[in-house]
Amino acid sequence: xxxxxxxxxxxxxxxxxxxxxxxxxxxxxxxxxxxxxxxxxxxxxxxxxxxxxxxxxxxxxxxxxxxxxxxxxxxxxxxxxxxxxxxxxxxxxxxxxxxxxxxxxxxxxxxxxxxxxxxxxxxxxxxxxxxxxxxxxxxxxxxxxxxxxxxxxxxxxxxxxxxxxxxxxxxxxxxxxxxxxxxxxxxxxxxxxxxxxxxxxxxxxxxxxx
Amino acid sequence: xxxxxxxxxxxxxxxxxxxxxxxxxxxxxxxxxxxxxxxxxxxxxxxxxxxxxxxxxxxxxxxxxxxxxxxxxxxxxxxxxxxxxxxxxxxxxxxxxxxxxxxxxxxxxxxxxxxxxxxxxxxxxxxxxxxxxxxxxxxxxxxxxxxxxxxxxxxxxxxxxxxxxxxxxxxxxxxxxxxxxxxxxxxxxxxxxxxxxxxxxxxxxxxxxx
Numbered sequence: 312x313x314x315x316x317x318x319x320x321x322x323x324x325x326x327x328x329x330x331x332x333x334x335x336x337x338x339x340x341x342x343x344x345x346x347x348x349x350x351x352x353x354x355x356x357x358x359x360x361x362x363x364x365x366x367x368x369x370x371x372x373x374x375x376x377x378x379x380x381x382x383x384x385x386x387x388x389x390x391x392x393x394x395x396x397x398x399x400x401x402x403x404x405x406x407x408x409x410x411x412x413x414x415x416x417x418x419x420x421x422x423x424x425x426x427x428x429x430x431x432x433x434x435x436x437x438x439x440x441x442x443x444x445x446x447x448x449x450x451x452x453x454x455x456x457x458x459x460x461x462x463x464x465x466x467x468x469x470x471x472x473x474x475x476x477x478x479x480x481x482x483x484x485x486x487x488x489x490x491x492x493x494x495x496x497x498x499x500x501x502x503x504x505x506x507x508x509x510x511x512x513x514x515x516x517x518x519x520x521x
Numbered sequence: 522x523x524x525x526x527x528x529x530x531x532x533x534x535x536x537x538x539x540x541x542x543x544x545x546x547x548x549x550x551x552x553x554x555x556x557x558x559x560x561x562x563x564x565x566x567x568x569x570x571x572x573x574x575x576x577x578x579x580x581x582x583x584x585x586x587x588x589x590x591x592x593x594x595x596x597x598x599x600x601x602x603x604x605x606x607x608x609x610x611x612x613x614x615x616x617x618x619x620x621x622x623x624x625x626x627x628x629x630x631x632x633x634x635x636x637x638x639x640x641x642x643x644x645x646x647x648x649x650x651x652x653x654x655x656x657x658x659x660x661x662x663x664x665x666x667x668x669x670x671x672x673x674x675x676x677x678x679x680x681x682x683x684x685x686x687x688x689x690x691x692x693x694x695x696x697x698x699x700x701x702x703x704x705x706x707x708x709x710x711x712x713x714x715x716x717x718x719x720x721x722x723x724x725x726x727x728x729x730x731x
Contacts, residue, residue: 316529319529324558327562335559338675342675355537381533457545467674471670472671478729
């Protein structure tokens, strides 16, 4: 059974347990999914309203993109768990002989790269979703402005959390070319993503502060 | 059916829809629940380990508190929805006559206070959970340090999101004594909570950065 088909209560219980999955990666994807679901909600509360007619096309586009990203992030909850299993098994490999040691080291390296791949994708998808809220803070119904704020906070948590799951894994990777490539690709997205989140949140806060 | 008994996928679909609930309040409670579930996970990965034997009593206490807060936050997902319904209905009251106008205004004021109550509790529960991670960053297994980081980011999103749901509601409350009382009680928790989250995250980041 897929974890996204668990009830919310059951998912939380599994998250709280000592089982390897769901863990921080699953929580990152789930945070991101909540954040982008709220972008859809804001679109659904904006579309068709006279006051926002000038943004109707944008709202339709954002709604379509948000739905797609939501599905992708939800799939990543289970995909992350699948990709973690080989690493989990590799930890248990024997390391008595030199041959076993070398094999274990090589396998751990490969499996750690596999374990990194979904958190990397979560960073990218959260970043895409952050850009949607960046538009919605100006184009969405002001009646749903707090939902833009909540959405952007969920995505901020999602993108940082996904990065943490990359970071803890790349620390044990010896292939420095791979590590540099990952850092060069992801760190700018992470930093820019957090920056946009904080700008969007400050706009929301300003609109809500009397 | 309670919303926390929905599958994760269904919950996200409902969040994305234009239905009034679940909305930002439900997402805030869910974020908080994920954050505190990760505190439990860290405890479960720490307890019984020789290296952390000196913290065993603390870990047991944190685990007990985390479980309780997780249940409370999950209950708030549905409680928030219940408390929003009267406000939702009050918006539809007629306001043709002076009598109707006065009744509607009075009812809206009362219902808005009711709608505020759960988000206020979510702020408090997230704050309690933040204090647990503040301990865990020093006492939990370093193997689970990224999960402390993810947990604290979920709680940061949860506490800010809950506050946004308080803020958008108190903006329409006329009873300024109530508004001041709420602000005086909650703003220090919010500000202190965010401050602790950022301190804990910086510790995690430092531990993970080579």
